Amino acid sequence: MDAWTEEFRADIVKRLQERGVNRPCGRCGSEKFTLVDGYAVFGLVLQLESEHVERLLPSACIACSRCGHVTFHTLAPLGLLPENQPLPPGNNPPA
Numbered sequence: 001m002d003a004w005t006e007e008f009r010a011d012i013v014k015r016l017q018e019r020g021v022n023r024p025c026g027r028c029g030s031e032k033f034t035l036v037d038g039y040a041v042f043g044l045v046l047q048l049e050s051e052h053v054e055r056l057l058p059s060a061c062i063a064c065s066r067c068g069h070v071t072f073h074t075l076a077p078l079g080l081l082p083e084n085q086p087l088p089p090g091n092n093p094p095a
């Protein structure tokens, strides 16, 4: 996997800032964070008995630079979810 370009990383950070993501770390209070290269993709099931993942929830990862606490931001609200990707729960495709 190639590392994300600085331009792409800056775009994600800009999108987060535009949405008011500016609070200090919820665990240690630090105000320094790092955007982690790569998406975290959560596999979702509607029933715990399901044998297969039914939906995917791709997310951007932000790590606190002091304590490492990680927070996730799903891509759809950031305008970063390609149309052919599964949508997170509660995000219905446009009519």
Ligand SMILES: [Zn+2]
Residues within 6 Å of the ligand: 025, 026, 027, 028, 029, 030, 064, 065, 066, 067, 068, 069
């Ligand atoms: Zn922290």
